[in-house]
Amino acid sequence: xxxxxxxxxxxxxxxxxxxxxTDEVVAIVRESGTSAGIVNVFVPGSTASVTTxxxxxGALADLERAIxxxxxxxxxxxxxxxxxxxxxxxxxxxxxxxxxxxxxxxQGQPLLGTxxxxxxxxxxxxxxxxxxxxxxxxx
Amino acid sequence: xxxxxxxxxxxxxxxxxxxxxTDEVVAIVRESGTSAGIVNVFVPGSTASVTTxxxxxGALADLERAIxxxxxxxxxxxxxxxxxxxxxxxxxxxxxxxxxxxxxxxQGQPLLGTxxxxxxxxxxxxxxxxxxxxxxxxx
Amino acid sequence: xxxxxxxxxxxxxxxxxxxxxTDEVVAIVRESGTSAGIVNVFVPGSTASVTTxxxxxGALADLERAIxxxxxxxxxxxxxxxxxxxxxxxxxxxxxxxxxxxxxxxQGQPLLGTxxxxxxxxxxxxxxxxxxxxxxxxx
Numbered sequence: 463x464x465x466x467x468x469x470x471x472x473x474x475x476x477x478x479x480x481x482x483x484t485d486e487v488v489a490i491v492r493e494s495g496t497s498a499g500i501v502n503v504f505v506p507g508s509t510a511s512v513t514t515x516x517x518x519x520g521a522l523a524d525l526e527r528a529i530x531x532x533x534x535x536x537x538x539x540x541x542x543x544x545x546x547x548x549x550x551x552x553x554x555x556x557x558x559x560x561x562x563x564x565x566x567x568x569q570g571q572p573l574l575g576t577x578x579x580x581x582x583x584x585x586x587x588x589x590x591x592x593x594x595x596x597x598x599x600x601x
Numbered sequence: 602x603x604x605x606x607x608x609x610x611x612x613x614x615x616x617x618x619x620x621x622x623t624d625e626v627v628a629i630v631r632e633s634g635t636s637a638g639i640v641n642v643f644v645p646g647s648t649a650s651v652t653t654x655x656x657x658x659g660a661l662a663d664l665e666r667a668i669x670x671x672x673x674x675x676x677x678x679x680x681x682x683x684x685x686x687x688x689x690x691x692x693x694x695x696x697x698x699x700x701x702x703x704x705x706x707x708q709g710q711p712l713l714g715t716x717x718x719x720x721x722x723x724x725x726x727x728x729x730x731x732x733x734x735x736x737x738x739x740x
Numbered sequence: 741x742x743x744x745x746x747x748x749x750x751x752x753x754x755x756x757x758x759x760x761x762t763d764e765v766v767a768i769v770r771e772s773g774t775s776a777g778i779v780n781v782f783v784p785g786s787t788a789s790v791t792t793x794x795x796x797x798g799a800l801a802d803l804e805r806a807i808x809x810x811x812x813x814x815x816x817x818x819x820x821x822x823x824x825x826x827x828x829x830x831x832x833x834x835x836x837x838x839x840x841x842x843x844x845x846x847q848g849q850p851l852l853g854t855x856x857x858x859x860x861x862x863x864x865x866x867x868x869x870x871x872x873x874x875x876x877x878x879x
Binding site (some may be wrong): 463465467503504506507508532533539540541542543544545550553554556557558560561562564570595597599 | 741776777792796798799807811840841842852859878879
């Protein structure tokens with residue numbers, strides 16, 4: 463059993479970015495030579511999350527609207543009142559969705575559904591460079 | 602250290618199903634002979650999630666109502682406008698709750714609270730057969 | 741590769757507690773002697789969750805308000821009608837946020853962002869003693 467760690471670099475814009483990182487994760491799993499195991503996908507930082515979704519523009523817009531209902535961009539946030547960086551909504555969204563998913567590996571591939579992709583959500587209000595950490599544990 | 606992978610088969614109905622899969626996970630952990638480790642429970646697909654809850658009808662109904670407030674069944678979804686399958690709300694719910702939980706194993710048992718069960722949420726609007734992937738990592 | 745399991749003891753109050761457990765997790769990782777691996781942080785029980793956030797009072801208050809919108813304390817819960825313990829909202833909140841996060845370890849440290857802390861959310865309505873389970877998997 464071994465652990466392999468790699469990093470995916472992503473560049474966000476100044477608004478919410480929903481980025482498909484499935485291909486990068488699949489490539490890292492393949493290159494690790496792991497046939498059976500788990501891949502943990504984690505984003506460092508307090509204004510971003512990782513989840514899974516069917517990556518098509520309709521479902522992405524629907525998700526963004528649901529998140530906007532949960533933590534609207536244009537309301538009062540104590541974080542903004544204290545720090546003035548205007549991304550209080552980003553912090554709340556990231557805490558609600560969480561920073562990681564752990565996906566099984568079978569026959570050298572993440573065992574995702576046919577229409578299920580791995581989604582990096584960059585909720586910050588300014589362009590950020592993100593380093594997503596991908597760890598493969600297995601044989 | 603070893604990894605054992607097993608599948609739990611679940612059958613949903615045409616509406617939101619909240620299914621207790623604790624007994625099946627406990628059995629897989631026991632049969633794996635793992636005394637100390639982690640069990641990762643993951644559902645492939647983009648309209649289902651895994652979490653934990655006290656599995657009693659009151660808390661389940663309360664959870665379902667909260668999810669209905671977050672992503673109501675009867676509103677406009679772009680996903681439905683594009684694809685016509687009417688399960689836009691299912692995709693949003695699944696992305697918000699996430700596809701997996703990872704639970705410690707101690708003395709050959711998942712270390713759950715007394716009133717804490719492992720919950721498969723099948724949010725789809727049509728009957729689905731689900732294969733939940735259970736992986737046991739440990740000694 | 742080895743697995744080390746430790747417990748963090750936390751004491752909640754009678755209301756929602758948002759507790760920073762980063763220092764305790766960092767210490768457990770360091771004492772395990774693991775330089776590369778994963779740390780899984782899991783809370784047993786059905787009225788608590790683990791996530792990450794920038795641990796400052798503004799963001800914490802903002803998160804608490806968002807969770808209050810998702811599962812308000814003062815509304816009807818079937819769980820309360822059946823069991824009379826008044827913590828139906830706690831169960832719903834815990835199921836929505838989930839019981840664990842899994843964080844990469846690099847050079848003997850959890851690979852968190854600079855402003856990202858590990859957060860225990862104790863949603864219960866009475867003082868509880870919590871045993872958070874911290875497992876370190878790696879080399």
